[in-house]
Amino acid sequence: MMKAGPSQEEIRRHNLGALLRFVHVRGPASRAILAENLGLNRSTIMALTSDLTAAGLVREELPRTPGRRAGRPSLVVRPESTRVYVLAFDVGVDRLTVARVGLGGVILDRREAARGRVAASGGASGAADPNEMVNALAAAARSLVRKAGDEATCVGAALAFPGIVRRSDDQVMFGPNLDVGGMAIGEVLSRRLGLGVPVAVCNDANLGAIAEHERGAGVGVNDLIYLHGDVGVGGGIITGGRLLGGEDGYGGEIGHMVVNPGGRRCACGSRGCLEAEVGERTLLDLAGRQESPDVPGREAVRAVVDAAARGDVVARDALHRVGTWLGRGVADLVNIFNPGMVIFGGTLRDVYLGAAAQIRSEVATGALAASRERVKLRTAALGDDTTLVGAAEFAFADVLADPVQVLARLRGAPASAPVP
Amino acid sequence: MMKAGPSQEEIRRHNLGALLRFVHVRGPASRAILAENLGLNRSTIMALTSDLTAAGLVREELPRTPGRRAGRPSLVVRPESTRVYVLAFDVGVDRLTVARVGLGGVILDRREAARGRVAASGGASGAADPNEMVNALAAAARSLVRKAGDEATCVGAALAFPGIVRRSDDQVMFGPNLDVGGMAIGEVLSRRLGLGVPVAVCNDANLGAIAEHERGAGVGVNDLIYLHGDVGVGGGIITGGRLLGGEDGYGGEIGHMVVNPGGRRCACGSRGCLEAEVGERTLLDLAGRQESPDVPGREAVRAVVDAAARGDVVARDALHRVGTWLGRGVADLVNIFNPGMVIFGGTLRDVYLGAAAQIRSEVATGALAASRERVKLRTAALGDDTTLVGAAEFAFADVLADPVQVLARLRGAPASAPVP
Numbered sequence: 001m002m003k004a005g006p007s008q009e010e011i012r013r014h015n016l017g018a019l020l021r022f023v024h025v026r027g028p029a030s031r032a033i034l035a036e037n038l039g040l041n042r043s044t045i046m047a048l049t050s051d052l053t054a055a056g057l058v059r060e061e062l063p064r065t066p067g068r069r070a071g072r073p074s075l076v077v078r079p080e081s082t083r084v085y086v087l088a089f090d091v092g093v094d095r096l097t098v099a100r101v102g103l104g105g106v107i108l109d110r111r112e113a114a115r116g117r118v119a120a121s122g123g124a125s126g127a128a129d130p131n132e133m134v135n136a137l138a139a140a141a142r143s144l145v146r147k148a149g150d151e152a153t154c155v156g157a158a159l160a161f162p163g164i165v166r167r168s169d170d171q172v173m174f175g176p177n178l179d180v181g182g183m184a185i186g187e188v189l190s191r192r193l194g195l196g197v198p199v200a201v202c203n204d205a206n207l208g209a210i211a212e213h214e215r216g217a218g219v220g221v222n223d224l225i226y227l228h229g230d231v232g233v234g235g236g237i238i239t240g241g242r243l244l245g246g247e248d249g250y251g252g253e254i255g256h257m258v259v260n261p262g263g264r265r266c267a268c269g270s271r272g273c274l275e276a277e278v279g280e281r282t283l284l285d286l287a288g289r290q291e292s293p294d295v296p297g298r299e300a301v302r303a304v305v306d307a308a309a310r311g312d313v314v315a316r317d318a319l320h321r322v323g324t325w326l327g328r329g330v331a332d333l334v335n336i337f338n339p340g341m342v343i344f345g346g347t348l349r350d351v352y353l354g355a356a357a358q359i360r361s362e363v364a365t366g367a368l369a370a371s372r373e374r375v376k377l378r379t380a381a382l383g384d385d386t387t388l389v390g391a392a393e394f395a396f397a398d399v400l401a402d403p404v405q406v407l408a409r410l411r412g413a414p415a416s417a418p419v420p
Numbered sequence: 421m422m423k424a425g426p427s428q429e430e431i432r433r434h435n436l437g438a439l440l441r442f443v444h445v446r447g448p449a450s451r452a453i454l455a456e457n458l459g460l461n462r463s464t465i466m467a468l469t470s471d472l473t474a475a476g477l478v479r480e481e482l483p484r485t486p487g488r489r490a491g492r493p494s495l496v497v498r499p500e501s502t503r504v505y506v507l508a509f510d511v512g513v514d515r516l517t518v519a520r521v522g523l524g525g526v527i528l529d530r531r532e533a534a535r536g537r538v539a540a541s542g543g544a545s546g547a548a549d550p551n552e553m554v555n556a557l558a559a560a561a562r563s564l565v566r567k568a569g570d571e572a573t574c575v576g577a578a579l580a581f582p583g584i585v586r587r588s589d590d591q592v593m594f595g596p597n598l599d600v601g602g603m604a605i606g607e608v609l610s611r612r613l614g615l616g617v618p619v620a621v622c623n624d625a626n627l628g629a630i631a632e633h634e635r636g637a638g639v640g641v642n643d644l645i646y647l648h649g650d651v652g653v654g655g656g657i658i659t660g661g662r663l664l665g666g667e668d669g670y671g672g673e674i675g676h677m678v679v680n681p682g683g684r685r686c687a688c689g690s691r692g693c694l695e696a697e698v699g700e701r702t703l704l705d706l707a708g709r710q711e712s713p714d715v716p717g718r719e720a721v722r723a724v725v726d727a728a729a730r731g732d733v734v735a736r737d738a739l740h741r742v743g744t745w746l747g748r749g750v751a752d753l754v755n756i757f758n759p760g761m762v763i764f765g766g767t768l769r770d771v772y773l774g775a776a777a778q779i780r781s782e783v784a785t786g787a788l789a790a791s792r793e794r795v796k797l798r799t800a801a802l803g804d805d806t807t808l809v810g811a812a813e814f815a816f817a818d819v820l821a822d823p824v825q826v827l828a829r830l831r832g833a834p835a836s837a838p839v840p
Contacts, residue, residue, distance in 0.1 A: 006426070164790055173790040223667045235756075239664050239671070246758025247643050250791045251659070256755040258748060258786060260681060270786055328678060335676040336655075336756070338666025366678060366690055370584055370593040371670045 012048075013402055015040065019048050020057060020079070021400045024104055025214060028063075028078040049077050055404045056153075057084055057103065079104035083152050084407075086395035087141050089159035089189070089199070090388040093177050093231045094296035096133065098140040100148060101392035103155075103399075105215060107385070109147060111140035114296065130180040138192035145195065153410060154195045156395035159186060160204040160387040162230050167249025170201040176267035177231040196410060200394055204228060205345075206243055206252055207390025208380065209236025212343050214393050216381035221340040225333055226380070227254065228387065229348035231297060232267070233275040236390075237337065255279075259329050277325035280347050286318035298384075301347040305354035323355025327362025334367040334375055345380035346387075352379055432468075433822055435460065439468050440477060440499070441820045444524055445634060448498040450483075469497050475824045476573075477504055477523065499524035503572050504827075506815035507561050509579035509609070509619070510808040513597050513651045514716035516553065518560040520568060521812035523575075523819075525635060527805070529567060531560035534716065550600040558612035565615065573830060574615045576815035579606060580624040580807040582650050587669025590621040596687035597651040616830060620814055624648060625765075626663055626672055627810025628800065629656025632763050634813050636801035641760040645753055646800070647674065648807065649768035651717060652687070653695040656810075657757065675699075679749050697745035700767050706738035718804075721767040725774035743775025747782025754787040754795055765800035766807075772799055 006014065018038055023029055029037075035045045052058045060075040081102030090097040099110040113136055137159075145154065163175025170186045186201040193199070209218075209226035218224040218238070226236040235254035237244040244251040255275035256268050263272025264282060276282065280297045284290065287304045295303070307315035330342055344352035352359060356377070363372055380386045399406045426434065438458055443449055449457075455465045472478045480495040501522030510517040519530040533556055557579075565574065583595025590606045606621040613619070629638075629646035638644040638658070646656040655674035657664040664671040675695035676688050683692025684702060696702065700717045704710065707724045715723065727735035750762055764772035772779060776797070783792055800806045819826045 006431070011426070164788065166790070174788060223665075223671070237756075239659055239666070240662055242660055244659050244757070245643075246659070246791070247760040247794055248758055248790070250758035250788070251643070251756070253755045253758070253788060253791060256788055257752045259678070261679070261748070268788055328681070332677045333756075335673045336657075336671070336753075337664065338668055338670035338673070340667040368584065368594055368670070368673060368676055368688055370586070370668070371666075371673060374667055 013405070015044070016048055016051060016403050017400050019045070019077075020052060020103075020403045023058060023077055023079045024396065024400060027104065028076040030063075030074045030076050032074060034077060051404060052077075055407045056080055057399075057403055057407060081106045082108065084155055084399070085148065085152055086155055086392050087144065087157040087193070087197075087199075088388050088392035088395060089137055089141070089157070090204070090391060091133065091137075091159060091161050091178065092204075092387075093162060094298060096136055096140070097388050098137055098144060099388055099392065100144045101389075101395075103396070105389070105392065107389075107392075109144050111144060113140070130183050130185070133180075134183070134185060134188050134192070138189060141189075141193055145193070153407065154197055155399040155406060155410060156200075156397070157190070157193070157195075157197050158200040158202060158207070158391040158395040159189065160207045160391045161185070161201055162204050162232060162234065164250045164253060165201050165203050167245060172201065173250070174268075202391070202394055203234060203236070203249075203252070204230070204387040204390075205234030206236040206245075207394055208345050208386040209238050209252070209343075209390070210243060210393050211382055211386050211388075211390035212345070212380055213238050213241075215389060216386065217343050217378040218341050221376075223337060223339045224341040224343060225254075225330075225337060225339045226343045226345060226386075227330075227348050229278075229280060229301075229344075229346040229351065231280050233279050233348065235333075237339075239337065254329065254333060257329060257332065259325055259332070274325065274329040278322045278329070278348070278351065283318055283322050283351065286321055287315045288318075298347050298350075301350050305350045308354055319351070319354045320358055322351060323358035324362060326351060326355070327359035328366055330359060330377075331363045331366030331372075334363060334372050338371045339375055341376045341378055343378050343380055345382075346384075349379045349383075352377070433825070435464070436468055436471060436823050437820050439465070439497075440472060440523075440823045443478060443497055443499045444816065444820060447524065448483075448496040450494045450496050452494060454497060471824060472497075475827050476500055477819075477823055477827065501526045502528065504575055504819070505568065505572055506575055506812050507564065507577040507613070507617075507619075508808050508812035508815060509557055509561070509577070510624070510811060511553065511557075511579060511581050511598065512624075512807075513582060514718065516556055516560070517808050518557055518564060519808055519812065520564040521809075521815075523816070525809070525812065527809075527812075529564050531564065533560070550603045550605070553600075554603070554605060554608055554612070558609060561609075561613055565613070573827070574617055575819040575826060575830060576620075576817070577610070577613070577615075577617050578620040578622060578627070578811040578815040579609065580627045580811045581605070581621055582624050582652060582654065584670045584673060585621050585623050587665060592621065593670070594688075622811070622814055623654060623656070623669075623672070624650070624807040624810075625654030626656040626665075627814055628765050628806040629658050629672070629763075629810070630663060630813050631802055631806050631808075631810035632765070632800055633658050633661075635809060636806065637763050637798040638761050641796075643757060643759045644761040644763060645674075645757060645759045646763045646765060646806075647750075647768050649698070649700060649721075649764075649766040649771065651700050653699050653768065655753075657759075659757065674749065674753060677749060677752065679745055679752070694745065694749040698742045698749070698768070698771065703738055703742050703771065706741060707735045708738075718767050718770075721770050725770045728774055739771070739774045740778055742771060743778035744782055746771065746775070747779035748786055750779060750797075751783045751786030751792075754783060754792050758791045759795055761796045761798055763798050763800055769799045769803075772797070 081104045084103040186199040189199045205228035212218045222241040228234045233255035235252040260272035264276040266273035266276035308319045501524045504523040606619040610619045625648035632638045642661040653675035655672040680692035684696040686693035686696035728739045
């Protein structure tokens, strides 16, 4: 049911958010450009800018490259990237990344650590212990916060996780490649940080889709599919400009479409899932290679793609087979979604680069002519940072929805000592 | 990019639409109920009702069942169902339906005709000629319009078609089971009617999804999948409360997901598509039955389901096999969409009723536990009228978005003589 129209106060809040989002996504802009793009008059822009400046979210200054026209140059509104930031956490199967990302999307600082993975047999090594993981994430984040100094304010935090996550309480419901044993990662991490901000936990591929849509290959594409390979295969889907969440937030689990009934066994219990046919383990297995602690998955996948390019027949056949099933899965998705773009990220980025012809040929054969006519196949423009950038964008959502309110609440919050 | 806040005029238009949509979807309502549900005060409701009454879209009257309280009963706002209507066209492979549907969703009057279908071999019979089809539709519609009289105004028209339709120009791009040879059905029909309203052409399953979401089994379910069986198998998908259209409007073609690689040949050129494995022709073929002009597809499917229920082994095995593939396709869709509900319509309604246990078992096996946990499987509550009701809802969209403007334009339009 449609809601009735908004109040004046709601309109002001909406406009503040719209202006801040504009400079956050598009970068510094003059009042004239803001007025034109937001459909507001100059005096409204001036009032909004003044509120955002007072809150410490933007500042106005002379453009860095002076304009060509003579006379006084127009001031530009610039996001306060160093003073207002979020913490973005990316939990991969092989590595942990924590970054401090400033308003405007600038990665200001980062920490990375390799981590031991759960063995393919299911036995967990010591380094895969979820407590150790949270310890490592919290320590890295605290070090970033200390370095940022007291002048800077953390306005949000989010964590990209390779598993399916319930929207209502951020609980990880299924993460066969990285078991967290029912731990409420977000809550634990938030307490350990003591910054007064919650840590949202989201599926990594969903965040990848958001990142590529906002800042990557899919800018301006309102219907896109992001496919993410780590050990597993996940998906994030944007339809009509919005993330497909589904009833509980589990939408986009394209890794568990059955493309090959009776095919390879999958971690989910089925056979022939897309993940089972095109995942990292299958590619390495077909290529006669093993993962090893020295060569984590992503590099092992790259080694197969490189070997295939140099003419290694076993590697080439392995890539061909994986490319075929990946192409068939993409053809199904093209029929179902009629997307404007399909983006390959994580290890699937490398697979796509090595098997593009194969994948395109399967899409041409398997998808309806009309549905595939305008689809573009692309690799993730944000490279290995796709899911990390997505976590940052997700973490900024609150402050962009209600900038002044959120900042006032955070600055007024009594500082709680971080739990060591 | 977020747009800036709306003007006062936009708010008024929005509120008029919200009020009209409320009584259209939920039925007659008192001012008090409207004020509460729309979040507006009573004086605003009174002003809006007065505008809509002046435009002839609603009227206020005493409730038909008097309230229990003593004193003057509160007036209710009621949509002008007999004075404001749309024309809904439903083109099935076996039958044509045209209905006059009043504001509020009341089917006021209807005409139906059986039609010859394109033979399975691909040769067209005379009665499947698209010109004859349009003639039949136009004649039926004109008879309905005449009967409605001069007091009634047609505010929109839409046609449900079993094929994929380009959003930008309503062109049918692919309709293997009903060839229209590139004819712009909507334009031709609109000219023939001469009512000054365009005739939108939409994919039938997409309209089915809209209908079940607004008035059927899926009311209140924001993520649902509607599966429609005619000769082919189509899908309509609602995500986050909105129809999944995709880049060009072809979204939802779940009939061409390949569930069984190397399986039965499909009209699209692939093998093992969901449509090829669970469509009407396959069920009849497996059951050793033929379509015939005397028993059109839907009735032939019902006959198989009835025979299976009476213990006919061949029919039971056929239904079992079709149910298995249908269940596997649904399991994939549950993983991809995490829907709150999957609705079976058209001939798939009968297949579901005959093979529910089989379908549920495949979903339990093939879908992730979290993703299927809350999904409900249901048959179309609107029965054989699902796609017709969807066409009516689509046709009402313009007047609900801007009620007074649309009505003023139509009543001011110079009457053009219908093209005979």
